[in-house]
Amino acid sequence: MSVFSLPAVQAILPQLMSIAWGIGKALIVLFGVVICGAYMSLVERRVLGLWQDRYGPNRVGPFGLFQLVADMLKIFFKEDWIPPFADKFLFVLAPLVAMGTMILAFMVIPVTPDLGVADLNIGVLFFMAMAGLAVYAVLLGGYASGNKYALLGVARSAAQSLSYEVFLGLSMMGVVARAGSFDLRTIVLSQQGLWNIIPQFFGFIAFLIAGIAVVHRHPFDQPEAEQELADGYHIEYGGMKWGMFFVGEYVGIILISAMIVTLFFGGWLGPFSVVPPFVWFALKTGAFMLFFILIRASVPRPRYDQVMILSWQYLLPLTLVNLIITGAVLLWVGGAA
Amino acid sequence: MLFSFYIPALVALAGALGAVLEHRPVRALLNLVASLLAIAVVFYGLGAPFAAALEVIVYAGAVMVLFVFVVMMLNLPHEHSGKRSWKSPIIWGFPLCLAVMLFVCLSDLLLERGHVGLLLGNGQQAPEQVGLLLFGPYILLVELAAFLLLAALIVASHIGKRSDDIAASPILREPSFINEIVSQGQSEAEEVHSAARCEMKEEASS
Numbered sequence: 001m002s003v004f005s006l007p008a009v010q011a012i013l014p015q016l017m018s019i020a021w022g023i024g025k026a027l028i029v030l031f032g033v034v035i036c037g038a039y040m041s042l043v044e045r046r047v048l049g050l051w052q053d054r055y056g057p058n059r060v061g062p063f064g065l066f067q068l069v070a071d072m073l074k075i076f077f078k079e080d081w082i083p084p085f086a087d088k089f090l091f092v093l094a095p096l097v098a099m100g101t102m103i104l105a106f107m108v109i110p111v112t113p114d115l116g117v118a119d120l121n122i123g124v125l126f127f128m129a130m131a132g133l134a135v136y137a138v139l140l141g142g143y144a145s146g147n148k149y150a151l152l153g154v155a156r157s158a159a160q161s162l163s164y165e166v167f168l169g170l171s172m173m174g175v176v177a178r179a180g181s182f183d184l185r186t187i188v189l190s191q192q193g194l195w196n197i198i199p200q201f202f203g204f205i206a207f208l209i210a211g212i213a214v215v216h217r218h219p220f221d222q223p224e225a226e227q228e229l230a231d232g233y234h235i236e237y238g239g240m241k242w243g244m245f246f247v248g249e250y251v252g253i254i255l256i257s258a259m260i261v262t263l264f265f266g267g268w269l270g271p272f273s274v275v276p277p278f279v280w281f282a283l284k285t286g287a288f289m290l291f292f293i294l295i296r297a298s299v300p301r302p303r304y305d306q307v308m309i310l311s312w313q314y315l316l317p318l319t320l321v322n323l324i325i326t327g328a329v330l331l332w333v334g335g336a337a
Numbered sequence: 338m339l340f341s342f343y344i345p346a347l348v349a350l351a352g353a354l355g356a357v358l359e360h361r362p363v364r365a366l367l368n369l370v371a372s373l374l375a376i377a378v379v380f381y382g383l384g385a386p387f388a389a390a391l392e393v394i395v396y397a398g399a400v401m402v403l404f405v406f407v408v409m410m411l412n413l414p415h416e417h418s419g420k421r422s423w424k425s426p427i428i429w430g431f432p433l434c435l436a437v438m439l440f441v442c443l444s445d446l447l448l449e450r451g452h453v454g455l456l457l458g459n460g461q462q463a464p465e466q467v468g469l470l471l472f473g474p475y476i477l478l479v480e481l482a483a484f485l486l487l488a489a490l491i492v493a494s495h496i497g498k499r500s501d502d503i504a505a506s507p508i509l510r511e512p513s514f515i516n517e518i519v520s521q522g523q524s525e526a527e528e529v530h531s532a533a534r535c536e537m538k539e540e541a542s543s
Binding site: 087090120121122125126128129131132133135136139140143151154155158161162165169180181182 | 364391393406409
């Protein structure tokens with residue numbers, strides 16, 4: 001007679017199973033995201049190489065697939081050094097914030113109808129909160145380094161985040177108004193028949209630009225511009241702490257791609273019912289991850305005052321007008337106010 | 338449920354104390370950020386997820402980033418922050434009086450009416466309900482806030498204008514003290530520039 005046949009255990013078994021499945025789903029998403037993020041470093045170098053008519057890393061393993069293992073071994077065994085002039089506590093805290101906020105934000109993404117960590121009724125706001133807190137990673141890392149290049153990176157990052165955060169939120173509000181909910185699962189389900197990319201095209205443009213700025217990828221990588229600031233805010237970092245910034249950035253790219261897919265491209269929805277939902281989600285997200293790399297390979301970097309002018313003078317009015325028109329159309333179609 | 342209230346409440350108190358007692362300015366602000374995040378958890382536990390999200394986005398995410406940024410740029414030395422004299426009763430006497438008054442009111446409320454706070458925890462207040470309340474019975478407050486923000490916007494754009502733009506526009510020229518401040522700042526900037534140029538010339542000649 002096993003433990004599972006006892007009546008008391010029988011009574012709480014369904015609950016235990018659902019808790020275990022909840023933890024399991026969270027772990028699947030966590031490891032999936034982190035492994036994909038780490039592997040994106042290899043994918044980026046290979047794809048960039050192909051687009052620029054060269055090979056990229058292709059020596060370690062078939063197609064260079066084990067290059068990541070070599071890189072990770074190097075990062076793990078590198079000396080974990082903290083500069084003597086640094087603020088030690090904040091210096092260690094910053095990479096944790098960088099990676100932690102990005103992974104936490106993945107909590108609200110509905111991957112498939114069954115897979116997803118949490119369905120918050122404030123899902124969109126939770127994403128914005130995490131994007132807002134991610135700024136602290138750059139601020140603290142740059143400040144704690146005690147380095148003037150790092151501090152210049154911090155100044156640029158603060159100016160940039162003040163400009164993009166306003167229209168990052170506003171660009172999503174049209175989608176929220178259409179779905180009538182902040183819950184990302186409801187937003188996906190509201191796109192059956194018509195993806196938001198068509199009625200919310202301007203919202204999509206603004207969100208795409210803001211998303212690139214959130215993860216400060218090229219062309220919005222002024223905080224870490226290699227050519228001018230010699231890597232900006234993480235100039236003093238090395239080894240595993242630098243690795244966390246690095247993987248955090250790639251996790252951020254996956255997060256933004258997944259958010260674009262969820263908000264504007266119908267999440268797991270797709271035309272053929274034979275294809276499982278996860279495949280649709282992965283295909284769309286992968287396409288946007290490649291798009292991020294393509295942008296990096298092709299667009300020059302603007303000055304940061306140009307970025308601020310673009311944000312405040314063009315994108316902010318664009319999102320406001322988009323929101324007003326969306327509201328008007330919704331009231332017109334829906335009838336009652 | 339009780340633990341999800343008391344633990345973040347304790348963290349919030351500890352963060353607030355840290356913000357007051359910490360000598361290094363950036364650390365003090367980070368204590369305040371931790372305190373705000375803990376308050377957001379308290380809101381969430383009480384069934385107000387919308388308020389919790391706004392607390393993180395607006396206070397911890399936007400306002401405190403500005404504070405931390407400005408303090409970093411001021412580059413204050415680690416020990417000196419003007420807080421050494423906090424032990425003198427003149428500094429803490431008045432705030433203590435205010436805090437005691439608030440505490441008396443609060444304890445009076447709690448003792449007479451019992452569980453005032455439980456009303457919030459009875460259910461989740463969805464974001465839709467907050468929106469309906471704000472644009473229904475409380476519309477006047479929303480519009481007042483809009484006035485305030487518009488005034489702040491106009492002032493900010495005025496201060497941000499260049500002085501030649503101000504001189505060209507009769508409306509913007511009106512408050513003359515701002516012009517004075519701007520021209521003063523310009524002359525100071527020119528002095529610094531010319532000093533720097535002299536230094537560069539000296540270095541070049543030597």
